[in-house]
Amino acid sequence: MSEASASPVFDRAAIAGVGLIGGSVALGLRQRLLARHVIGYDASVEVLREAEALGVVDEVQTSPGEWLRGCDLVVLAAPMSALAPLARALAPWLSPGALVTDVGSVKAGIAAELEALGVRGFVPGHPMAGSERGGVTHAHAGLLENAVWVLTPTDHTPLTALSRARALVEGLGAAPVVMPPDAHDALVATVSHLPYLVSLALTHMVARDERLSLLAAGGFRDLTRVASGDPRMSRDMVVENRAALRDALARFRRQLERLEADLEQPGELLMAASEGKRTRDSLPVVRRSLLPPKHDLVVAVPDKPNQIGVVTQALGAAGLNIKDIEVLAIREEGGALRLGLESAEDVRRAAALLRAAGFEVRGRG
Amino acid sequence: MSEASASPVFDRAAIAGVGLIGGSVALGLRQRLLARHVIGYDASVEVLREAEALGVVDEVQTSPGEWLRGCDLVVLAAPMSALAPLARALAPWLSPGALVTDVGSVKAGIAAELEALGVRGFVPGHPMAGSERGGVTHAHAGLLENAVWVLTPTDHTPLTALSRARALVEGLGAAPVVMPPDAHDALVATVSHLPYLVSLALTHMVARDERLSLLAAGGFRDLTRVASGDPRMSRDMVVENRAALRDALARFRRQLERLEADLEQPGELLMAASEGKRTRDSLPVVRRSLLPPKHDLVVAVPDKPNQIGVVTQALGAAGLNIKDIEVLAIREEGGALRLGLESAEDVRRAAALLRAAGFEVRGRG
Numbered sequence: 001m002s003e004a005s006a007s008p009v010f011d012r013a014a015i016a017g018v019g020l021i022g023g024s025v026a027l028g029l030r031q032r033l034l035a036r037h038v039i040g041y042d043a044s045v046e047v048l049r050e051a052e053a054l055g056v057v058d059e060v061q062t063s064p065g066e067w068l069r070g071c072d073l074v075v076l077a078a079p080m081s082a083l084a085p086l087a088r089a090l091a092p093w094l095s096p097g098a099l100v101t102d103v104g105s106v107k108a109g110i111a112a113e114l115e116a117l118g119v120r121g122f123v124p125g126h127p128m129a130g131s132e133r134g135g136v137t138h139a140h141a142g143l144l145e146n147a148v149w150v151l152t153p154t155d156h157t158p159l160t161a162l163s164r165a166r167a168l169v170e171g172l173g174a175a176p177v178v179m180p181p182d183a184h185d186a187l188v189a190t191v192s193h194l195p196y197l198v199s200l201a202l203t204h205m206v207a208r209d210e211r212l213s214l215l216a217a218g219g220f221r222d223l224t225r226v227a228s229g230d231p232r233m234s235r236d237m238v239v240e241n242r243a244a245l246r247d248a249l250a251r252f253r254r255q256l257e258r259l260e261a262d263l264e265q266p267g268e269l270l271m272a273a274s275e276g277k278r279t280r281d282s283l284p285v286v287r288r289s290l291l292p293p294k295h296d297l298v299v300a301v302p303d304k305p306n307q308i309g310v311v312t313q314a315l316g317a318a319g320l321n322i323k324d325i326e327v328l329a330i331r332e333e334g335g336a337l338r339l340g341l342e343s344a345e346d347v348r349r350a351a352a353l354l355r356a357a358g359f360e361v362r363g364r365g
Numbered sequence: 366m367s368e369a370s371a372s373p374v375f376d377r378a379a380i381a382g383v384g385l386i387g388g389s390v391a392l393g394l395r396q397r398l399l400a401r402h403v404i405g406y407d408a409s410v411e412v413l414r415e416a417e418a419l420g421v422v423d424e425v426q427t428s429p430g431e432w433l434r435g436c437d438l439v440v441l442a443a444p445m446s447a448l449a450p451l452a453r454a455l456a457p458w459l460s461p462g463a464l465v466t467d468v469g470s471v472k473a474g475i476a477a478e479l480e481a482l483g484v485r486g487f488v489p490g491h492p493m494a495g496s497e498r499g500g501v502t503h504a505h506a507g508l509l510e511n512a513v514w515v516l517t518p519t520d521h522t523p524l525t526a527l528s529r530a531r532a533l534v535e536g537l538g539a540a541p542v543v544m545p546p547d548a549h550d551a552l553v554a555t556v557s558h559l560p561y562l563v564s565l566a567l568t569h570m571v572a573r574d575e576r577l578s579l580l581a582a583g584g585f586r587d588l589t590r591v592a593s594g595d596p597r598m599s600r601d602m603v604v605e606n607r608a609a610l611r612d613a614l615a616r617f618r619r620q621l622e623r624l625e626a627d628l629e630q631p632g633e634l635l636m637a638a639s640e641g642k643r644t645r646d647s648l649p650v651v652r653r654s655l656l657p658p659k660h661d662l663v664v665a666v667p668d669k670p671n672q673i674g675v676v677t678q679a680l681g682a683a684g685l686n687i688k689d690i691e692v693l694a695i696r697e698e699g700g701a702l703r704l705g706l707e708s709a710e711d712v713r714r715a716a717a718l719l720r721a722a723g724f725e726v727r728g729r730g
Contacts, residue, residue, distance in 0.1 A: 128580065142667075148579060177579065190570055191581045195588045198563055201620035203641040205555055205613075206648075213648050214513060214542065215493065216556045219591040221648060223560045226584040228645040231638035235631060242628040248570075249625055253618075255566035260614055263607040266600060273596035276568040280593040283571075283578050283586060302507075308690050309681035316674035325673050325690060 010035040010099075010168075013073040014061075016086055018042045018051045021103045021127065022077030023139025026056045028172040031141050035073060051136050068093035073168070076102035076110075081236050084113045091117040099164045101125045105188065106240040107152040107181035115156060123157055123165035124181055126150040126188075127174060145173035152181040182244070189244035194252055196234055197245070199227040295347045297339045300360035311337060314357055320350050375400040375464075375533075378438040379426075381451055383407045383416045386468045386492060387442030388504025391421045393537040396506050400438060416501050433458035438533070441467035441475075446601050449478045456482040464529045466490045470553065471605040472517040472546035480521060488522055488530035489546055491515040491553075492539060510538035517546040547609070554609035559617055561599055562610070564592040660712045662704045665725040676702060679722055685715050 013035035015022045022040075029035040040057035041064070042048050048060040061067055068074070068090060078086045083104050091114075094100060100122040104110050107124045114122040129147035149169045153162045162178070169176040179187075203224045206212040226234075238245055262269035301307035315322055324340030341347050351361045378400035380387045387405075394400040405422035406429070407413050413425040426432055433439070433455060443451045448469050456479075459465060465487040469475050472489045479487040494512035514534045518527045527543070534541040544552075568589045571577040591599075603610055627634035666672035680687055689705030706712050716726045 150580075177576075179576070183576075187577055187580050191577055191585045194570075195567060195585050197621065197624050198567065199584075199588060199645075200638060200641040201617055201624055202560060202563065203644045204620050204637070205559075205616060207640065207644045211542075211544070211548075212552055212556055215515075215552050216648060219564075219594075220556045220560050222587045222590045223564060224645045224648070225587045227638075227641040229584075229642070231635060231642050235635045235638045239628055239631050239634065245628065246625065249621070251570060252566055255569050256562065256614070259562050259566055260611065263604055263610065266604050269604065270596060270600045272569070273565060273592075273600045275572065276565040276592045277594070277596050279572045280564075280568045280589045283581060283589070306681070306686040308687045309677055309685075312674055312677040313681045316671070316678045320674075321671040322673045 009033070010073040012037045012039065012071045013075070014039045014041055014068060014071040015057065015075050015077055016041045016090060017076065017078035017082070018047055018056065018136050019077060019079075020130070020134045020136070020139050020143070022075065023051060023054075023056045023136035024129075024141060024143040025075055025077060025103075025172065026051070027139055028141040028144055029073075030056075030058075032171055032173070034168065034171045039067065039071065047136060054136065054139075056136055056139060064090050064093050066093070069095050071095065072098050074098050074100045076100070076104075079233075079236070080104045080106065080240055083110050087114055087117060087119070091119055094119060094121075096120060099123065099161055099168070101151075101165055101168070103127055104240075105237055107150075107184045108244075109240060111152060111154050111181045115154060120156075120158060121161045123161050124152045124154075125165065125169070126152070126184065127169075129174075141172070147174045149174040149176050150184050151176050151178045152184045153178065154181060185241050185244040186247065189241050189248040190251075193238045193241050193245045194248040196226050196229070197238060197249070198252070199224050203227040295341045295343055297341060297347050297350055297354075297361060299337045299339065299354055301337055308337065310357070311339070311354065311359065314353060315339070315350050318349065318353055320346050320353075374398070375438040377402045377404065377436045378440070379404045379406055379433060379436040380422065380440050380442055381406045381455060382441065382443035382447070383412055383421065383501050384442065384444075385495065385499045385501070385504050385508070387440065388416060388419075388421045388501035389494075389506060389508040390440055390442065390468075390537065391416070392504055393506040393509055394438075395421075395423075397536055397538070399533065399536045404432065404436065412501060419501065419504075421501055421504060429455050429458050431458070434460050436460065437463050439463050439465045441465070441469075444598075444601070445469045445471065445605055448475050452479055452482060452484070456484055459484060459486075461485060464488065464526055464533070466516075466530055466533070468492055469605075470602055472515075472549045473609075474605060476517060476519050476546045480519060485521075485523060486526045488526050489517045489519075490530065490534070491517070491549065492534075494539075506537070512539045514539040514541050515549050516541050516543045517549045518543065519546060550606050550609040551612065554606050554613040555616075558603045558606050558610045559613040561591050561594070562603060562614070563617070564589050568592040660706045660708055662706060662712050662715055662719075662726060664702045664704065664719055666702055673702065675722070676704075676719065676724065679718055680704070680706075680715055683714065683718055685711050685718075 013029050015026045015038060018040040026038050026040060029038050038057045039059045039061055040048055040051045041061045045062060051057050052060055074094060076083055076086055083102055098121050100119055102110055102124055105126055107126060111124045127144055127147055127149040129143050151165055166176045206216065259272060262272055299311055312322060321342050322339055323342060325337065341350055354361050378394050380391045380403060383405040391403050391405060394403050403422045404424045404426055405413055405416045406426045410427060416422050417425055439459060441448055441451055448467055463486050465484055467475055467489055470491055472491060476489045492509055492512055492514040494508050516530050531541045571581065624637060627637055664676055677687060686707050687704055688707060690702065706715055719726050
């Protein structure tokens with residue numbers, strides 16, 4: 001995936017907006033020898049000074065100008081609400097041959113915007129990576145490695161631009177997934193923006209009620225976790241994608257109405273519940289890696305002190321690598337740990353080891 | 366909480382339905398010396414034989430009869446769909462002075478049922494404890510310790526019966542919470558049954574679509590986790606509580622409609638998002654213990670092998686007890702671990718220790 005040979009070499013790259021993502025792209029371009037010279041452009045002089053001090057960029061610019069004409073790669077990496085104004089400011093200076101891309105999490109609007117601006121070499125993009133620790137100080141090339149990076153060409157996107165964008169993404173160690181802007185926006189509306197709004201609605205239902213929080217078990221906490229993300233970022237995403245989100249809301253309401261109707265038809269509801277379980281259990285675990293840790297082990301832990309420590313230390317001592325760990329929060333699963341290991345063989349070894357230590361174990365190696 | 370002195374002593378206790386909960390109550394009654402003689406009654410002879418072999422009960426009965434008249438405690442512990450028929454079968458034999466309670470997860474129906482049967486000493490109950498490993502083989506007294514155990518007296522419940530039920534719950538090491546049946550059913554509809562239906566609806570939206578599961582990040586997995594619980598148990602709960610669930614659904618729809626309308630009023634939506642975050646962040650972590658682990662530590666883990674092992678082993682080696690651990694699944698929080706420790710002092714020690722080991726740490730001791 002990251003063979004320099006398979007990578008395009010850009011001569012001069014401009015990173016417009018040197019934050020967590022922009023900075024990580026800049027570092028990736030330099031560390032993986034994808035660009036000979038990386039220029040950072042940002043509205044904030046402090047940010048540029050920091051980027052230079054951290055060696056994220058070779059050169060900084062504080063305003064658009066002639067320097068852009070020499071860039072054969074331009075990455076728009078400002079916060080989503082600032083992307084369109086940024087594009088308008090840079091458009092007059094862009095070289096016709098430059099590959100231009102962005103990193104916004106909603107695509108249809110920005111795609112139309114740059115088409116209207118007549119930027120031919122634009123390929124809208126969405127690297128599905130991030131961190132709760134923002135800013136260029138936390139930027140690192142590894143942030144983008146193995147991340148799904150959606151590219152959303154339009155009918156007017158030149159195929160040469162798309163193939164260069166795909167090579168750029170692969171060169172940075174990420175996994176390109178190509179689909180039209182509307183398809184992308186509909187998908188993220190369903191898997192990301194609708195769940196956020198649902199989570200927010202559920203959260204508001206328990207506001208200012210102590211009795212509710214006493215009874216709120218793991219299930220409720222799971223369903224409202226995304227509501228504790230950054231309010232402004234979440235707000236900007238759902239507002240920008242409100243058209244697709246409304247469609248998703250309509251489909252969600254129909255599903256919910258069908259289930260409510262099934263409350264009078266227990267047989268139907270049982271089938272719906274069973275189908276739901278099958279679907280949920282078949283969802284891949286998508287974390288930093290595209291390879292889901294299929295090698296899971298569930299360990300029943302008695303209600304005694306430091307059981308998590310005992311389990312993890314036993315595996316660590318045996319040289320077994322714990323890729324993922326989860327305290328199963330559904331109340332019915334009480335004191336149980338899910339461990340993600342590297343291989344079926346590791347699962348077998350860990351299971352034997354933990355059983356010998358007196359733990360009850362269920363594995364799917 | 367579990368002082369034998371504070372406990373009532375029952376002479377003969379009948380456990381009707383010797384499964385995970387019934388068996389755990391029986392074991393608690395015997396181990397905590399709350400009852401002199403515990404009789405197990407179940408429809409299944411195999412279950413009774415197992416209960417006897419495991420020493421869960423002193424005596425078994427396969428059908429209602431004279432033996433019930435001598436019991437001063439009767440616990441109805443059958444699956445929810447079987448509770449009413451069970452109550453009708455036992456009612457004719459119950460002593461007027463007996464304390465009768467049940468363990469169903471929905472209360473209004475069973476409360477009315479036993480009132481209609483004229484069982485005066487009945488106190489409806491709901492121990493909020495369970496395990497994914499059902500049956501008497503997995504029963505243990507510890508299952509009920511520190512669990513919230515809701516008692517839902519009606520206007521006709523004798524106060525003496527309520528105080529005996531409260532003493533029973535405390536004697537078993539659980540925490541009694543008293544409220545009317547309707548209030549209980551409304552609360553669990555909001556925090557448990559509505560979230561289940563919402564989760565099921567979301568799950569159905571991604572059925573048979575590989576692209577969706579590729580993009581489904583931690584947030585979506587969190588919101589659909591409860592949909593992977595046992596379909597029949599979940600179905601029975603929501604059907605039994607459908608009246609309260611419909612009210613919760615109506616309130617949920619109003620919340621969702623308000624948020625959808627706010628998509629046109631970004632200012633309003635930002636306020637709603639911020640209030641939601643405040644509410645969610647103030648939810649206590651309710652697991653087996655009523656004391657939420659407030660002493661959390663968030664550790665940023667680089668994308669390298671066995672980082673979870675390195676962290677947990679470092680704390681274990683220092684004698685620090687990890688009460689809870691969570692891989693923060695929100696994509697924005699990438700490689701971060703949340704550790705629940707025992708005290709602010711432990712958080713300070715762990716933070717110092719991990720920083721010395723080169724980890725980035727944020728604590729709230």
